Amino acid sequence: MSALAIGLLLLTASGITVSSVLAFWWAGKSGQFSEVERGAMSVFDLDELENLKPQTLNPSGNIPRSK
Amino acid sequence: MTEEAKLRSRAERAEIDAKAAGPVMQFFISALFWLLAGSALALIASLKLHSPTFLAEQDWLTFGRVRPAHLNTMVYGWATMAGIGVALWMMSRLCRAPLRGVGWLHVSALLLNIGNAWGTYGVLTGGSTSFEWLEYPRAAGLFLSAAFVPLIIVFADMARRRQAGHIYVSQWYLMAAIFWFPWLYLTAQALMLWQPVAAPAQAPMNWWYAHNALGLWFTPICLATAYYLIPKILGKPIHSYYLSVIGFWSLAFFYAWNGMHHLIGGPYPAWLISVSIVASLMMLIPVVTVAVNHHFTMRGSFGALRTSPTLRFVVFAAMSYTIVSVQGSLTAIRAVSRVTHFTHYTVAHAHMGMYAFVTMMLFGAMYYMMPRLIGKEWPSRWLIRIHFWGCALGVLHYWIILSIGGIKQGLWMLDPSVPFLDIVQRMLPYLEQRSWAGVAMTTGHIAFAISFIWLLMSKSNQDTGPTLLGKTNNQKSIV
Amino acid sequence: MNHFRIIFLGFLATFASSWLGLVLLPSVHYGNEAAKLPPTTSTAESDLLRRGEQVYSANGCVYCHTQQVRPFAFGSDDERNWGKRRTVAADYLGDAKALMGTMRTGPDLANIGVRMPSTSWHYKHLFEPTSTSPGSIMPPHRFLFERKPVFNGVPDADAISIGPNGEQVDATGHQWVPTADGRALVAYLISLQRSAVDRPEASEAPQK
Numbered sequence: 012m013s014a015l016a017i018g019l020l021l022l023t024a025s026g027i028t029v030s031s032v033l034a035f036w037w038a039g040k041s042g043q044f045s046e047v048e049r050g051a052m053s054v055f056d057l058d059e060l061e062n063l064k065p066q067t068l069n070p071s072g073n074i075p076r077s078k
Numbered sequence: 079m080t081e082e083a084k085l086r087s088r089a090e091r092a093e094i095d096a097k098a099a100g101p102v103m104q105f106f107i108s109a110l111f112w113l114l115a116g117s118a119l120a121l122i123a124s125l126k127l128h129s130p131t132f133l134a135e136q137d138w139l140t141f142g143r144v145r146p147a148h149l150n151t152m153v154y155g156w157a158t159m160a161g162i163g164v165a166l167w168m169m170s171r172l173c174r175a176p177l178r179g180v181g182w183l184h185v186s187a188l189l190l191n192i193g194n195a196w197g198t199y200g201v202l203t204g205g206s207t208s209f210e211w212l213e214y215p216r217a218a219g220l221f222l223s224a225a226f227v228p229l230i231i232v233f234a235d236m237a238r239r240r241q242a243g244h245i246y247v248s249q250w251y252l253m254a255a256i257f258w259f260p261w262l263y264l265t266a267q268a269l270m271l272w273q274p275v276a277a278p279a280q281a282p283m284n285w286w287y288a289h290n291a292l293g294l295w296f297t298p299i300c301l302a303t304a305y306y307l308i309p310k311i312l313g314k315p316i317h318s319y320y321l322s323v324i325g326f327w328s329l330a331f332f333y334a335w336n337g338m339h340h341l342i343g344g345p346y347p348a349w350l351i352s353v354s355i356v357a358s359l360m361m362l363i364p365v366v367t368v369a370v371n372h373h374f375t376m377r378g379s380f381g382a383l384r385t386s387p388t389l390r391f392v393v394f395a396a397m398s399y400t401i402v403s404v405q406g407s408l409t410a411i412r413a414v415s416r417v418t419h420f421t422h423y424t425v426a427h428a429h430m431g432m433y434a435f436v437t438m439m440l441f442g443a444m445y446y447m448m449p450r451l452i453g454k455e456w457p458s459r460w461l462i463r464i465h466f467w468g469c470a471l472g473v474l475h476y477w478i479i480l481s482i483g484g485i486k487q488g489l490w491m492l493d494p495s496v497p498f499l500d501i502v503q504r505m506l507p508y509l510e511q512r513s514w515a516g517v518a519m520t521t522g523h524i525a526f527a528i529s530f531i532w533l534l535m536s537k538s539n540q541d542t543g544p545t546l547l548g549k550t551n552n553q554k555s556i557v
Numbered sequence: 558m559n560h561f562r563i564i565f566l567g568f569l570a571t572f573a574s575s576w577l578g579l580v581l582l583p584s585v586h587y588g589n590e591a592a593k594l595p596p597t598t599s600t601a602e603s604d605l606l607r608r609g610e611q612v613y614s615a616n617g618c619v620y621c622h623t624q625q626v627r628p629f630a631f632g633s634d635d636e637r638n639w640g641k642r643r644t645v646a647a648d649y650l651g652d653a654k655a656l657m658g659t660m661r662t663g664p665d666l667a668n669i670g671v672r673m674p675s676t677s678w679h680y681k682h683l684f685e686p687t688s689t690s691p692g693s694i695m696p697p698h699r700f701l702f703e704r705k706p707v708f709n710g711v712p713d714a715d716a717i718s719i720g721p722n723g724e725q726v727d728a729t730g731h732q733w734v735p736t737a738d739g740r741a742l743v744a745y746l747i748s749l750q751r752s753a754v755d756r757p758e759a760s761e762a763p764q765k
Contacts, residue, residue: 050244145617146617258572277587277591491633
């Protein structure tokens with residue numbers, strides 16, 4: 012394979028890798044991964060929330076840490 | 079929260095279901111047709127392997143054409159169309175955005191049907207491309223490709239209109255699938271059929287495509303389904319949302335490099351094969367996180383399996399996902415591949431994935447969705463039971479018998495003192511058992527088709543409540 | 558996670574990396590290798606072989622037969638006389654289509670032209686596999702043959718022997734001869750001698 016082709020491929024590959032790593036770092040920093048508990052509840056519609064299994068909610072309305 | 083808010087929420091959901099009903103029904107009915115066609119082709123192919131003179135006169139029914147016709151109708155007819163129906167509805171529900179562009183979705187379904195029909199006809203009449211999972215003649219591929227244009231637009235439109243707030247894990251899986259698959263398919267069509275690359279590069283591309291079609295198109299749709307339906311049915315949120323984040327990203331990272339494990343021992347640079355083996359083993363990470371997540375969510379609620387048809391199919395499928403993926407990771411190890419490569423073991427593995435996982439999950443979703451889409455309940459418990467048990471026992475029998483047979487076949491092939499034709503003869507009982515398994519599975523499909531048509535034609539029976547299996551007030555608990 | 562744009566970048570990045578490694582890289586590499594081959598001119602023979610490759614592909618031979626000899630340490634390909642060395646990528650450069658196969662319901666065919674160089678054996682085998690290979694489950698490929706009347710009592714050179722004593726003419730004075738597709742396929746099969754040329758990248762001591 013020609014040196015130019017290898018060079019271009021490596022450049023593109025590194026570019027993509029670097030940008031995805033940066034995206035991850037940004038996501039972590041900006042709190043994308045921290046609202047995990049609210050996330051799981053988002054599957055339910057408003058009217059379904061009151062029919063949930065009682066032990067899943069503590070009085071403050073949040074899901075307790077799983078046992 | 080107020081009564082008013084609850085009513086509004088319920089009304090929103092009803093509107094979403096009503097809007098989705100038309101296109102989703104078209105996809106489902108089409109999918110069911112292809113399921114039956116594909117099952118007929120499957121039985122013919124299976125019978126031919128132990129009775130080679132069965133229907134041997136006609137060229138259009140020769141094994142080498144019927145087998146790819148079966149695979150492609152199941153992949154692009156049954157699983158793709160059912161998967162799209164499920165994905166459209168689920169995305170609409172999660173975005174809280176009723177479907178728009180319904181007319182275009184009907185066009186999409188029509189294009190898929192034309193593509194599948196043309197493709198199947200093409201394969202049977204000698205136009206197969208001979209590339210696994212891509213056998214439809216390239217003209218048919220144009221129809222399949224075009225069908226995705228309205229789909230991408232409709233999905234992007236729903237994503238844009240989605241209610242502010244959290245993006246649920248199922249939504250990531252669905253958006254990823256609708257993005258990845260067209261790229262996969264167009265690349266494969268272009269570089270293998272329209273402007274083919276050099277022959278040695280075709281095999282890596284073939285298996286990059288085929289393996290990713292399973293892992294980055296069908297798997298995300300079906301995992302999205304499990305993450306949606308299990309909480310909905312049980313009334314419990316997913317056990318660990320954090321795990322689901324890890325599961326999604328590790329799937330995205332590692333899956334796409336697996337493809338070359340189909341070519342272990344083949345004429346390829348060792349580094350390419352080794353990378354795929356490593357990636358195949360790394361897949362244990364997303365697979366285990368998904369398994370743990372689903373198991374802990376289900377913990378304490380396994381009793382619901384006695385009554386909910388949907389849950390039976392979904393949980394069976396989710397467990398199969400774990401089993402087939404762990405099996406896949408282990409099979410990629412060279413010492414194992416040495417024995418199993420080129421044998422019926424691989425066929426068993428493929429059916430564990432595409433059937434026990436993908437197909438059973440799609441059945442589960444259809445059982446959940448249909449009553450909500452058309453406002454009528456499933457008419458017969460017995461048909462549901464025949465469907466479930468025929469398919470579940472059928473595929474398990476299939477998998478066990480051909481895995482054992484395949485391993486034996488592999489070991490005998492490695493032993494040069496066993497003449498090849500002896501191996502062929504010794505495999506016959508296993509191949510016959512596979513045909514029986516196929517009969518069980520097809521029986522399940524026929525029961526489902528009858529159930530489906532009966533449901534469509536029945537009068538509304540809202541007052542009887544959901545159709546549940548198992549013990550009810552005045553009925554004995556049957557399986 | 559709230560932002561689709563970032564998630565989207567993630568899909569793109571992870572997928573693009575595999576696309577580069579498994580699609581672009583091999584295509585460019587092998588494309589360059591293929592370009593180094595002397596240009597092939599189309600002759601009657603090469604057209605016949607291409608047609609045979611097409612018949613092989615259209616009738617799904619790949620679903621039961623591979624065309625790749627594994628490294629000898631990896632299997633018993635050597636002892637089964639499937640090739641005097643493993644096949645390497647360069648062995649397939651001249652093909653239009655990679656027909657490597659993934660199942661060995663039947664034996665590997667990468668070097669079938671070396672093992673079975675006789676056209677009449679192949680015609681017999683395709684017409685009725687059990688006549689040459691007792692216990693075979695390969696389907697008969699009668700549609701690659703046609704039934705023609707015999708002229709002047711003399712059957713054609715490649716008429717199949719259909720009778721119990723090797724007769725080529727049946728009771729009504731007809732014979733079975735291969736069609737053009739049948740001839741092309743057999744020509745292609747006999748041309749399969751992938752390990753015939755020595756290649757340095759294939760060297761490994763055969764394990765006995």
